[in-house]
Amino acid sequence: ADIVVLPGDGIGPEIVSATLPVLAAVAKRYGHSFSFAEHDIGGIAIDRHGEPLPAATLEAARKADAILLGAVGGPKWSDPNAKVRPEQGLLAIRKALGLFANLRPVRPHASALGASPIKSHLLEGVDIVVVRELTGGIYFGDKNRSDTEATDLCRYSVAEVERVVRSAGALARQRRGHLTSVDKANVLETSRLWRDVATRVMREEFPDVTVEHQLVDSMAMHLLSRPRAYDVIVTENMFGDILTDEASMLAGSLGLLASASLGAGKVGIYEPIHGSAPDIAGKGIANPYATILSAALLLRHSLGLVEEAEAVEAAVSAALDAKVFTTDLAAPGQGVDTAGAARAVI
Amino acid sequence: ADIVVLPGDGIGPEIVSATLPVLAAVAKRYGHSFSFAEHDIGGIAIDRHGEPLPAATLEAARKADAILLGAVGGPKWSDPNAKVRPEQGLLAIRKALGLFANLRPVRPHASALGASPIKSHLLEGVDIVVVRELTGGIYFGDKNRSDTEATDLCRYSVAEVERVVRSAGALARQRRGHLTSVDKANVLETSRLWRDVATRVMREEFPDVTVEHQLVDSMAMHLLSRPRAYDVIVTENMFGDILTDEASMLAGSLGLLASASLGAGKVGIYEPIHGSAPDIAGKGIANPYATILSAALLLRHSLGLVEEAEAVEAAVSAALDAKVFTTDLAAPGQGVDTAGAARAVI
Ligand SMILES: CC(C)[C@H](C(=O)O)[C@@H](O)C(=O)O
Ligand SMILES: CC(C)[C@H](C(=O)O)[C@@H](O)C(=O)O
Numbered sequence: 292a293d294i295v296v297l298p299g300d301g302i303g304p305e306i307v308s309a310t311l312p313v314l315a316a317v318a319k320r321y322g323h324s325f326s327f328a329e330h331d332i333g334g335i336a337i338d339r340h341g342e343p344l345p346a347a348t349l350e351a352a353r354k355a356d357a358i359l360l361g362a363v364g365g366p367k368w369s370d371p372n373a374k375v376r377p378e379q380g381l382l383a384i385r386k387a388l389g390l391f392a393n394l395r396p397v398r399p400h401a402s403a404l405g406a407s408p409i410k411s412h413l414l415e416g417v418d419i420v421v422v423r424e425l426t427g428g429i430y431f432g433d434k435n436r437s438d439t440e441a442t443d444l445c446r447y448s449v450a451e452v453e454r455v456v457r458s459a460g461a462l463a464r465q466r467r468g469h470l471t472s473v474d475k476a477n478v479l480e481t482s483r484l485w486r487d488v489a490t491r492v493m494r495e496e497f498p499d500v501t502v503e504h505q506l507v508d509s510m511a512m513h514l515l516s517r518p519r520a521y522d523v524i525v526t527e528n529m530f531g532d533i534l535t536d537e538a539s540m541l542a543g544s545l546g547l548l549a550s551a552s553l554g555a556g557k558v559g560i561y562e563p564i565h566g567s568a569p570d571i572a573g574k575g576i577a578n579p580y581a582t583i584l585s586a587a588l589l590l591r592h593s594l595g596l597v598e599e600a601e602a603v604e605a606a607v608s609a610a611l612d613a614k615v616f617t618t619d620l621a622a623p624g625q626g627v628d629t630a631g632a633a634r635a636v637i
Numbered sequence: 638a639d640i641v642v643l644p645g646d647g648i649g650p651e652i653v654s655a656t657l658p659v660l661a662a663v664a665k666r667y668g669h670s671f672s673f674a675e676h677d678i679g680g681i682a683i684d685r686h687g688e689p690l691p692a693a694t695l696e697a698a699r700k701a702d703a704i705l706l707g708a709v710g711g712p713k714w715s716d717p718n719a720k721v722r723p724e725q726g727l728l729a730i731r732k733a734l735g736l737f738a739n740l741r742p743v744r745p746h747a748s749a750l751g752a753s754p755i756k757s758h759l760l761e762g763v764d765i766v767v768v769r770e771l772t773g774g775i776y777f778g779d780k781n782r783s784d785t786e787a788t789d790l791c792r793y794s795v796a797e798v799e800r801v802v803r804s805a806g807a808l809a810r811q812r813r814g815h816l817t818s819v820d821k822a823n824v825l826e827t828s829r830l831w832r833d834v835a836t837r838v839m840r841e842e843f844p845d846v847t848v849e850h851q852l853v854d855s856m857a858m859h860l861l862s863r864p865r866a867y868d869v870i871v872t873e874n875m876f877g878d879i880l881t882d883e884a885s886m887l888a889g890s891l892g893l894l895a896s897a898s899l900g901a902g903k904v905g906i907y908e909p910i911h912g913s914a915p916d917i918a919g920k921g922i923a924n925p926y927a928t929i930l931s932a933a934l935l936l937r938h939s940l941g942l943v944e945e946a947e948a949v950e951a952a953v954s955a956a957l958d959a960k961v962f963t964t965d966l967a968a969p970g971q972g973v974d975t976a977g978a979a980r981a982v983i
Binding site for chain 2: 364372376378382408409410413429430432434435436438439440441442443444445446447448449450475477478479480481483484487507508509511512515516529530532533534535536537539540545566
């Protein structure tokens with residue numbers, strides 16, 4: 292299988308370097324052959340090629356079986372009024388490949404509960420997948436700025452909502468059969484469309500899945516007060532961005548959350564949900580588990596290697612059980628480095 | 638002082654009824670005269686007058702010294718595609734009175750920490766005020782819906798950002814001198830405008846206040862992992878809606894959070910941040926503390942009665958210290974009713 296590797300900025304190169312040997316170990320153990328081709332995206336691509344998503348990167352990504360991505364952005368390129376920004380590369384590749392469904396599993400691991408700000412008794416048994424719409428909404432609508440004002444347009448089409456709700460419905464059917472759709476239908480027109488379409492798709496195509504609609508503000512609260520009540524949560528792009536960072540706190544560290552961005556075909560982008568963490572970049576101490584777990588999602592969703600994916604997930608669990616913690620999870624002054632954590636998984 | 642009272646829907650009438658005697662007790666004790674004039678808003682106004690904000694309500698509100706509001710909405714009017722909705726009444730009165738700054742204090746009370754999903758040791762000393770922009774952004778932009786798509790426009794003008802940042806800066810100066818401005822400047826044009834204006838206003842007018850900018854996704858996380866790091870948080874309408882419901886979990890119950898919606902003048906709307914809670918409406922068990930604390934904000938901000946406001950806040954603290962808890966805070970099967978909690982405060 293051809294895997295395109297996009298390390299990006301900040302800790303991106305470190306966590307990706309730590310993950311490739313895990314994939315190589317899987318290839319060896321199970322007799323597969325994976326090729327890795329590295330390309331630039333984000334800030335490093337701006338520095339080297341003047342644009343955050345060079346044509347060569349996109350072309351390679353289009354031909355790949357799957358894409359493993361680190362993170363983009365950093366203080367060097369952080370002037371929000373700059374003409375080109377690292378984040379544009381990420382948004383553009385998601386859009387260009389049509390990866391409309393971003394799956395973010397949240398399953399707190401017993402040994403990491405201590406690191407969560409949430410009381411441990413609420414977290415036992417929590418097992419959520421957030422499906423975030425990834426190529427529509429206010430992220431991609433027309434943007435304007437004048438001397439006196441600025442605008443962003445939030446737009447959703449029926450077709451955009453249908454396809455992501457279908458992905459989420461299918462996932463809920465394979466899991467515990469419950470879907471929570473999140474919107475702000477008491478205020479936004481796009482949310483009323485979202486709720487209508489979600490209701491119809493679920494009734495017509497997934498009558499066996501129970502559906503609940505929640506307002507985003509109330510969801511931000513219930514995610515903390517009763518996280519066990521949720522199975523699959525589906526929501527639009529911006530709400531999904533906010534709610535998944537919040538949900539990461541259930542797992543104890545943003546450094547544990549993986550994601551898969553999927554479209555109609557097999558190819559997907561797999562990346563940790565955390566960012567480029569410029570404050571710790573270059574120190575070799577970043578938590579690689581979220582990227583390794585993203586590689587497991589890659590094995591499962593793009594390569595169809597379910598057993599291999601489960602083996603990687605089990606190895607990360609075992610490392611966590613053995614308290615192989617990077618500094619984000621370890622007691623103050625303790626913790627292994629990035630390479631040490633990856634070695635434990637291998 | 639002339640106080641317009643808008644009980645609204647669901648538990649609104651119950652919590653407002655419980656709060657008026659508290660204000661009457663303040664009037665008696667401190668020798669003031671408060672008049673209360675009740676008007677309809679929300680669902681009840683739709684039922685009685687065919688519109689969620691009748692002209693008589695708005696006219697009375699315009700002339701009042703302050704407005705005490707319960708909550709609006711409920712299943713009876715919850716078809717999101719209905720032509721008139723209770724929430725429109727709330728949005729319209731905020732807008733018509735120019736109440737652009739919605740202050741939501743979050744100060745966990747020691748005796749309620751057990752009810753919070755957050756670990757108690759993180760909550761000690763937390764004392765945050767969120768200033769939510771209330772009359773701009775995507776809530777009020779053009780909305781459109783066709784058979785195939787829907788749109789909502791998010792718009793912010795320089796002047797809208799300036800005035801709310803000024804309110805927040807002035808508040809930070811009176812408090813611990815730290816302001817956190819929240820946006821999504823790596824993606825949204827309105828957020829880049831927000832960040833530019835916030836940076837300039839703070840540098841020019843509040844050089845003594847330290848300023849930090851956070852992305853909304855990362856804020857949703859840090860609010861939980863290090864809530865003590867925040868003093869005043871200022872943000873746009875939608876982000877403020879989501880983050881304050883999330884922040885309510887720091888205080889243990891949505892039933893404890895008050896809010897003040899302020900504009901250029903003295904008049905303000907004071908309301909709990911929770912909604913109309915249709916599931917418990919009519920049972921007389923709703924938590925009245927958020928509404929009573931909103932009345933304290935009314936005394937302070939619209940009537941300039943600081944000592945009286947502090948007396949009410951101290952009385953609510955004393956009731957909480959004495960574990961006079963409604964069912965949202967009490968152990969299962971225990972708890973006083975709405976009237977009992979209000980009596981304890983009086
Ligand atoms: C970097 C940024 C554009 C991105 C987003 O908001 O989508 C990130 O926060 C994420 O969640 O993947
Ligand atoms: C009822 C609704 C329109 C309102 C809002 O979103 O502003 C409520 O959630 C609030 O926070 O006051």
